[in-house]
Amino acid sequence: MHSIRLKNISKTFVERTWRTTLGIGKPIKVNALNNVSLSIPSGEIFGLLGPNGAGKTTLIKILATLILPDSGSASVHDYDLVSQPEKVRNLIGFVNANERSFYWRLTGRQNMHFFATLWNLRNAEKARRIEDLLDLVGVKDKADMPFMKYSSGQQQRLSLARALLPDPKILLMDEPTRSLDPVAASEIRKFAKTDLAGKRGKTIIWCTHNLEEAREVCDTLAIIHKGSVMATGSLEDMQKLITGKSLYRLKIASQPHDRLKKIGIPLSRIVQNNGMMEIEFAKEEAYIPAMLNHLVRQNIKIYACNRKDIPLEQIFEKLVKWDTDEHR
Numbered sequence: 001m002h003s004i005r006l007k008n009i010s011k012t013f014v015e016r017t018w019r020t021t022l023g024i025g026k027p028i029k030v031n032a033l034n035n036v037s038l039s040i041p042s043g044e045i046f047g048l049l050g051p052n053g054a055g056k057t058t059l060i061k062i063l064a065t066l067i068l069p070d071s072g073s074a075s076v077h078d079y080d081l082v083s084q085p086e087k088v089r090n091l092i093g094f095v096n097a098n099e100r101s102f103y104w105r106l107t108g109r110q111n112m113h114f115f116a117t118l119w120n121l122r123n124a125e126k127a128r129r130i131e132d133l134l135d136l137v138g139v140k141d142k143a144d145m146p147f148m149k150y151s152s153g154q155q156q157r158l159s160l161a162r163a164l165l166p167d168p169k170i171l172l173m174d175e176p177t178r179s180l181d182p183v184a185a186s187e188i189r190k191f192a193k194t195d196l197a198g199k200r201g202k203t204i205i206w207c208t209h210n211l212e213e214a215r216e217v218c219d220t221l222a223i224i225h226k227g228s229v230m231a232t233g234s235l236e237d238m239q240k241l242i243t244g245k246s247l248y249r250l251k252i253a254s255q256p257h258d259r260l261k262k263i264g265i266p267l268s269r270i271v272q273n274n275g276m277m278e279i280e281f282a283k284e285e286a287y288i289p290a291m292l293n294h295l296v297r298q299n300i301k302i303y304a305c306n307r308k309d310i311p312l313e314q315i316f317e318k319l320v321k322w323d324t325d326e327h328r
Contacts, residue, residue: 003170003203004040004063009033009072011058011227032058034227035072040220042169045197045204047218049211049316055227056207060174063205064094076170093163096174101159102147108158109134109143112165119166133161137191153184160188171196174207189217211316223319230319238315247308248288250279253301276303 011033019025033055040046048056061067062074065085074081076088102111112130121129134140137157142150150158156176163171173192177185193216196202208214214221215235223230223238231238236246254277257270269280283291288305295302 003042009036044219047221048207050224054224093168104148251303
């Protein structure tokens with residue numbers, strides 16, 4: 001089942017300056033999104049990966065019903081994003097890294113009471129929900145401290161607690177670890193993956209330009225560049241997209257290179273260490289069983305054969321390069 005479906009979503013903004021305001025120059029049109037189509041499964045963390053200015057935040061804001069697309073269609077749990085925005089909002093929690101959306105002089109608990117009231121939570125239900133969420137995100141001991149005194153990590157945790165007030169099925173997380181120290185960022189990632197998605201079955205849209213973070217957190221990725229979706233799928237799908245093959249690391253007893261060449265073992269990358277050879281090569285998955293059987297028949301001792309990830313950085317660079325070359 002898919003929680004979110006997007007079909008040919010486009011959005012253009014007009015940049016205005018003091019020159020265009022005075023009628024001196026023409027407004028500049030910026031295509032933030034260009035025919036974006038995505039299907040996002042329920043209960044997983046779906047990553048929107050791309051550099052700053054790629055269109056990720058625009059897409060998140062459209063899903064949050066904060067702005068409307070110029071064209072295309074979108075649905076969230078079969079509710080139309082444009083014609084049924086109130087139904088969509090009841091399903092979505094929005095987490096961003098903007099601390100200005102809180103009242104700085106109020107305590108964390110007071111902020112939560114204010115936003116709970118906006119969600120029409122009342123009396124005992126509101127109090128119980130707030131206490132449960134403050135405890136869940138780990139800021140209950142800081143709840144009576146003014147928000148202005150919260151660290152960046154504590155602010156982000158409170159933002160997550162606020163987003164969970166209506167118990168949404170979907171969480172939109174726009175750069176959720178931006179400006180956080182490595183420990184706080186790691187805690188947020190772990191909490192999202194193990195608790196929110198793992199235990200509670202939330203569908204999470206994780207928007208980031210951090211390649212390592214995307215690798216650690218996301219089940220499926222969509223790489224966005226200049227407002228267009230370059231590729232979607234798992235990390236393994238992305239790897240096959242740019243190579244047509246998977247990358248493997250084979251560890252065997254040391255052999256003469258001539259013998260390996262006759263057997264048909266690729267010799268592009270070999271490291272010898274303590275009587276063993278580690279060989280990296282790219283091949284189709286179907287080729288591997290036959291290759292291993294062949295080695296066994298040749299009395300070559302095999303210690304390990306594992307698939308190796310192609311770095312996400314390399315995948316991203318190649319996809320972006322292809323897009324740049326196509327538009328020259």
